[in-house]
Amino acid sequence: MFRLQGSNVLAVDMTGDAVKAKNGSMVAYDGQMSFKKLTGGGEGLRGMVTRRLTGEQMTLMEVRGQGTCWFADRASEINLVSLQGDKLYVESSNLLATDGGLRTGTTFTGLRGASQGNGLFTTTIEGHGQAAIMSDGPAVVLRVSAQYPLIVDPGAYIAHQGNLRQTFQSGATFRTLLGEGGGEAFQIRFEGDGLVYVQPSERNTIAGDV
Amino acid sequence: MAFREINSKMVEATVAPGQRLFSQRGAMLAYRGDVSFTPNLQGGQGGLMSMIGRRVAGEATPLMTVEGNGTVLFGHGGHHIEVIRLSGDTLYVEADRLLAFEGTLEQGTMFMGSQGGVMGLVRGQVTGQGLFTTTLKGHGAVAVMAHGGVFEIPITPQRPVHVDPQAYVAHHGDVRNKLSTALGWRDMVGRGSGEAFQLELSGSGAVYVQASEEKL
Numbered sequence: 001m002f003r004l005q006g007s008n009v010l011a012v013d014m015t016g017d018a019v020k021a022k023n024g025s026m027v028a029y030d031g032q033m034s035f036k037k038l039t040g041g042g043e044g045l046r047g048m049v050t051r052r053l054t055g056e057q058m059t060l061m062e063v064r065g066q067g068t069c070w071f072a073d074r075a076s077e078i079n080l081v082s083l084q085g086d087k088l089y090v091e092s093s094n095l096l097a098t099d100g101g102l103r104t105g106t107t108f109t110g111l112r113g114a115s116q117g118n119g120l121f122t123t124t125i126e127g128h129g130q131a132a133i134m135s136d137g138p139a140v141v142l143r144v145s146a147q148y149p150l151i152v153d154p155g156a157y158i159a160h161q162g163n164l165r166q167t168f169q170s171g172a173t174f175r176t177l178l179g180e181g182g183g184e185a186f187q188i189r190f191e192g193d194g195l196v197y198v199q200p201s202e203r204n205t206i207a208g209d210v
Numbered sequence: 211m212a213f214r215e216i217n218s219k220m221v222e223a224t225v226a227p228g229q230r231l232f233s234q235r236g237a238m239l240a241y242r243g244d245v246s247f248t249p250n251l252q253g254g255q256g257g258l259m260s261m262i263g264r265r266v267a268g269e270a271t272p273l274m275t276v277e278g279n280g281t282v283l284f285g286h287g288g289h290h291i292e293v294i295r296l297s298g299d300t301l302y303v304e305a306d307r308l309l310a311f312e313g314t315l316e317q318g319t320m321f322m323g324s325q326g327g328v329m330g331l332v333r334g335q336v337t338g339q340g341l342f343t344t345t346l347k348g349h350g351a352v353a354v355m356a357h358g359g360v361f362e363i364p365i366t367p368q369r370p371v372h373v374d375p376q377a378y379v380a381h382h383g384d385v386r387n388k389l390s391t392a393l394g395w396r397d398m399v400g401r402g403s404g405e406a407f408q409l410e411l412s413g414s415g416a417v418y419v420q421a422s423e424e425k426l
Contacts, residue, residue, distance in 0.1 A: 005361050006359040006361060006421065007359070008358050008359050008421040008422075009359065009361055009421045024374075024405060024423065025423075026374055026405050027373065027374045027377035027419050027420070027421065027422075027423065028363055028371060028372060028373040028374065028377065028417070028419045029371070029372050030363065030369045030370065030371045030372070031369065033372070035405040061405070067369075070361070070363075070419065072358065072377070072420075072421035072422060072423075073422070073423070074357075074358070074422050074423065074424060075290075075357055075358025075359070075420075075421050075422040075424075
């Protein structure tokens with residue numbers, strides 16, 4: 001059972017079940033807990049090789065036990081996401097913890113990934129349960145529906161869920177080439193039906209410089 | 211109450227004649243009224259011996275005495291501030307995390323080795339806290355700094371609490387602490403979960419934990 005204690009501490013009450021969390025993110029616990037590193041994110045040999053190749057490496061640990069365990073990472077804001085059989089796409093660096101029962105994997109994101117400064121691949125989480133994702137500053141959840149597509153700065157995007165198509169669009173003009181761009185030369189456009197998580201801060205991206 | 215929280219990163223202290231405050235040097239942001247700030251060579255209370263003690267222990271943070279009549283705003287480095295109120299018990303905290311405390315509190319230095327013997331010394335090294343820690347005892351309030359928010363976990367004899375040494379801020383009450391290791395063969399081959407060392411706190415009291423694993 002995931003709950004937030006303040007905005008940047010995640011408390012998980014456990015009764016013998018397991019949770020996957022970012023390596024080293026435990027700050028305190030009571031009761032009995034054991035920590036085990038999951039090599040290759042717990043996806044077996046194939047997942048491990050995929051992660052090595054795609055650069056979406058994440059070091060996760062499995063926490064198992066009875067009691068309450070508190071997680072936090074560099075005072076980042078934490079957002080809870082509950083999944084009912086749908087898929088969450090999140091950058092591996094923004095993932096803090098998931099229920100033990102959720103499946104994780106990698107997927108190809110195309111050009112968007114390169115513009116985000118996060119590589120061409122992203123992490124997916126699938127199943128029924130809860131996940132905790134991190135953001136720099138409190139994240140806003142924006143709904144995308146068929147009539148209202150959403151355009152997001154690649155550096156501020158952290159995660160999305162639901163049935164969304166993403167396309168990469170460029171607002172670059174001849175001014176950008178002259179070095180007079182507005183700093184918003186690239187955007188990601190989401191269409192379909194789902195939710196997008198956006199943080200009030202921008203990572204360093206190629207798009208931010210032009 | 212001497213300290214009032216303005217927001218999560220700033221506290222307002224009320225100073226009245228005859229009441230002294232100690233604060234980290236340079237932590238004053240603004241003040242109202244007639245307040246004087248005197249650098250404190252001794253680095254806190256006690257006589258010359260305490261001063262030498264703190265120097266030797268490496269627990270000597272530059273402090274200043276705040277006296278007068280008015281209100282003072284304190285903050286430092288954008289760190290989160292937690293006000294802890296003590297009623298007769300002892301707070302154990304690292305000197306560099308102390309922002310300000312009331313003059314009614316008795317300041318002291320504790321040798322870590324006195325709790326837990328050799329393991330106490332090892333703990334000091336592993337946690338980067340050094341071999342000594344500062345104690346504050348009596349009735350009054352203390353403003354403590356931390357990176358990220360602070361939360362309090364109560365410790366009861368039935369439920370010992372384990373804390374990541376880097377996220378530990380302070381503790382009070384009748385608490386014994388020791389370094390517990392969960393070193394396995396996995397850590398030896400570089401496959402550890404990053405949670406090999408933990409501070410185990412048992413007894414009755416409370417521990418303050420910050421939402422980050424960064425030192426100040």
